[in-house]
Amino acid sequence: MADDSAAKKTGTATGASARPWHRATLAARNGWQAWRTRQPYGERPSRSTASDGESCSQDATALWRVRTTVREEPGSLARVCSALAAGRVDILTLQTHPLGDRTVDEFLLRTPAALEPHELARLLSEAGGSETWTERADTHDLVDTPTRVLGLATRAALDTAELPLALRTLLGRCTIRSVPGDTPAEGTLEGTLLRLPDPAGGEIVVERHHVPFTPTEFARAQALVELDARLGRRTPREQQALTLPEGRDVTIRRADEGDLEAALAMHARCSKETLGRRYHGPVKDADRYLRHLLSPRFGRTLAVESPAGELVALGHLLWDGDETEAALLVEDAWQRRGIGSALLRRLVAMASEARCESVYAVTHSSNTGMVAAMRGLGLPLDYQVEEGTLVVTAALTPAAMAPR
Structure with missing residues (x-):
């Protein structure tokens, strides 16, 4: 859940990149990330631009999420709305965040496709807006705020692993970390930084560098965390059957810390080569990292059980x-039967449902099985290789592959 820079600052294992043996992969992965960070934030091309083979007509439109700050005085919002109307901009939703003598107005706008973000910011500036921020929106943002918040609360209530995702969806593009700490029960708000007590222990740190958090957003985040704390740990127990080529059925289900003993037993049955391909470092470190991997705070885990009830894949x-x-x-005894590919398809479907932009896999360049599984997704792939470590990144499309 953490980004690499945040993990280095805290010295805490909060994501896959935090484990000591994973640092060798950063050089390869940074090539992909460097390209992403060169794209101006809030000015990424729409998924339906002319590059997709479609010409932009005069009737073409784009969706934008916009924030601007105005003085808290009569007529300030009217001037902003009039300026947008003059630019042929349609206001779809509006939220106001009072800040004493100022107010942050947050809009979901439909604009002419030819209207550039700097022109949109100029319209708002001339109407008295300042500190304007713009970001491409999509159809998910068309849901009104109360409905969206209730939906997030419902998902969080059903699954402990949903809290980080719910916070990120609620607060927009941000980095969320679970770290050791002793945050007050009410949490703290410090501009672009939120600290909230983690019901699982420690604290949840939320950073959003492009725009400060408002008291309203802080209160919403507090409410989600309180809901999670009241409900306790919970993991969906749905199971799916997977029929292997030889005709036997295995079971795929969600896993959590309660599966630690079974996962350790599986480690003991795996060869050093298999564990080395998975963990990219000393095999003795793999067992210590399992509890972290199984924690719903840092992601989701799927387990595969044999007909005898043994855990044979994660x-x-x-x-x-x-x-x-x-x-x-x-x-080892269960490899080359389609289990890995089936798991990967389900993981990618879960990432797509969570509105993740991409999924990457870190492996050895000689691991042809993992490369084949990534290719089998049918998604655009990016490859980065550094000193034998391969990072394959799949760009998720709106129709990412569903389980088969």
Whole structure:
């Protein structure tokens, strides 16, 4: 769930990149991240631009999320709305965040496709707006705020692993970390930084560098965390059957810390080569990292059980800032039967449902099985290789593959 820079600052294992042996992969992965960070934030091209083979007509529109700060005085909002109307901009939703002598107005806007973000900011500036921020929106943002918040609360109530995702969806693009700490029960708000007590222990740190948090957003985040604390740990227990080529059925289900003993037993049955391909470092460190992997605070885990009830495979989806890692471990005796591919498809579907932009896998360049599984997703892939470590990143599309 943490980004690399945050993990280094805290010295705490909060995501896949925090484990000591994973640092060798950063050089390869940074090539992909460097390209992403060069894209101006809030000015990324729409998924339906002319590059997709479609010409922009005069009737083409774009969706934008916009914030601007105005003085708290009669007529300030009217001037902003009039300026937007003059620019042929349609206001779809509006929220106001009072800050004493100022107010942050948050809009969901439909604009002419040709209207550039700097032109939109100029319209608002001329109407008295300041500290304007823009970001591309999509159809998910068309849901009104009360409905969206209730939906997030429902998902969080059903699954402990949903809290980080619910907070990120609620607060927009931000980095969320679970770290050791002793935050007051009411939490703290410090500009672009929120600290909230983590019901699982420690604290949840939320950072959003592009725009400060408002008291209203802080109160909403507090409410979600309080809901999580009151409900306690919970993991969906749905099970799915997977029929292997030889005709036997295995079971795929969600896993959590309660599966630690069974996961350790699976480790003991795996060869050093299999564990080395999965954990990219000393095998002795793998057992110590399992509890972290199984924690719903850092992602979601799928387990595969044999007909005898033994755990024979694990698939992890780990939150890592704006990106998400998928990792697989299949016991030697159960490899090359389609289990890894089935797990990966389900993990990618879960990432797509969580509105993640991409999923990456870190492996050895010689691990042809993992590479084949990533290719089998049918998604655009990016490859980065550094000193034998391969990072394969799949860009998620709106129709990311569903389980088969």
